[in-house]
Amino acid sequence: MGFIFWxxxxxxxxxxxxxxFKGETLWGIVLIIVGLAVGPGGYSIFD
Known part of the structure; x- marks a missing residue:
């Protein structure tokens, strides 16, 4: 299951x-933050 989240x-x-890179700064930052929150490495909302 951790592999799927990764x-x-x-x-x-x-x-x-x-x-x-396409110029959508806010949307890009939101996606990166959500990716870091979902991922099992570092900070994760599932730990």
Missing amino acids: ILAVILVIAGIFQL
């Missing part, structure tokens, strides 16, 4: 980075 977190962070 994959989801990576996808969210990558999507956030792409949004930052």
Whole structure:
């Protein structure tokens, strides 16, 4: 189950980075923060 959350977190962070490059600063930051909150490494809301 942790592996699924890790994959989801990576996808969210990558999507956030792409949004930052496209000029959508707020949406990119939100996606990166959600990705960090979901991921099992570092800070996680599921710990």
